[in-house]
Amino acid sequence: MATIRDVAKAAGVSVATVSRVINKNEYVNKETEQKVIVAMQELHYEPSSLARGLAGKKMNTIALMIPDISNPFFPGLARGVEDVAQQYDFNVFLCNSDDLAYKEKSYLEILRKKSIDGLIIISNNVNEEELEPLRMANIPVVLLDRPFNEQNYSVVRSNNRNGAIMAVEHLLAIGCKKIAHIAGPEKFVTARERRLGYEGIVSQYSWYTPSLIEHANFDIEGGKQAVTKLVANNTDIDGIFAGNDLMALGALKQLIKLGKNVPDDIALCGFDGISLTELTQPEITTIQQPIYEMGAAAALTLIKKLKGEITETKIQELDVKLIIRGSTEKGKKLPLAT
Structure with missing residues (x-):
């Protein structure tokens, strides 16, 4: 997957110039602008709608993908995620997939382009290959409740x-x-x-x-x-x-x-x-x-990853109670x- 630096190198310009072309917020002469556009097309580069990678900015937004908002279990998880996110000045973008693979795949593509900072996902359909574009874009992912790979991703679940x-x-x-x-x-x-x-x-x-x-x-x-x-x-x-x-x-x-x-x-x-x-x-x-606590733990893990406080994968299995x-x-x- 091409990056902004790849585009800049191919066009023979600086990263800042590529950023100006995409954001259209500063003047760039027509010849240079055309070089950048051609390089983007040849490299199949897709700039995010908010251009996080171009400007080096963080949007302070994490996404939470859940399978069924009508199931009373999932709003409890979402509340835990949101409360912790707000404590750290992060917004939460909620995605309800209806447990449908095509909706989840579509959401993943949209989220990558929207330049979220990180993703918490509860899914039975998504596989590692489908999360690869997020990894390539340096967007960390935490698996909540329903893990599918405990070696490459941090997981929060109950016992x-x-x-x-x-x-x-x-x-x-x-x-x-x-x-x-x-x-x-x-x-x-x-x-x-x-x-x-x-x-x-x-x-x-x-x-x-x-x-x-x-x-x-x-x-x-x-x-x-x-x-x-x-x-x-x-x-x-x-x-x-x-x-x-x-x-x-x-x-x-x-x-x-x-x-x-x-x-x-x-x-x-x-x-x-x-x-x-x-x-x-x-x-x-x-x-x-511990529904709320699971959501809170997932959010805290993701935010610590974003802050560089956690680099390795982490598995958290919370106790249940009769x-x-x-x-x-x-x-x-x-x-x-x-």
Whole structure:
């Protein structure tokens, strides 16, 4: 990828002259201007819209790319990123990709041209090759929640596998004899880690069978569909670990519709710790991620990279916590829903 210095060398002028041609903020004679334009065309040089590389300026703007702004988990991350960024006088450019590869690719190209200072990305689709243009432009990247390369990029995530183990061990501790798992899509690193945590515990029991795992989308409808299949195929399950709280919300609604008492017939545990789990009847037991803290840690890591305080890749894995609520409190009488 050509740089402004390459253009200046090819045109036989200074970097400052190239900058003046692009910014059109100072006079450059027509002959020199034409040399610069030809050099840019031959080198396929694309100046950023804000010309950061030309003027040596920093825009104090970082981008945050998230897959689904409607999922209550991600605004919590975004708030952590924004609060820390503001403390260091950085603005945050928010990109909602809808978990679509073409949107993420388009955003990456736009962000490179807009000359952001750095990027925090949560993605299941982006690969290292697609981030290479940012690296070539000296734009650091931090992977949040869903890492795909832990050697070349700094990563901030929670301990997903350990959280799944905590969930299953809690269900066993309250007396569950056959525990099913609603797993997220396998393309998600977080879903795979939580499934592996579940399997690591239940595989030692004679009652375990792969039919106790049902994959679904990380949303309420996914939870509804999965629990319907699980109950139909495994009539004796008495515990369910859902791979995220939205699926747990859907599972709870469908279990009640199927005439199951939660938790006495089937106990239920989710994962994430979003506030919606406190609004149900019964309230849903969950593995609480430090959502805000994850966003804050990612922003701080990125800013330290920009300031040159961190040069190596850094992996931060934050602890999770079991929050016990009504959906696993067997034998406890709950008030009637109104």
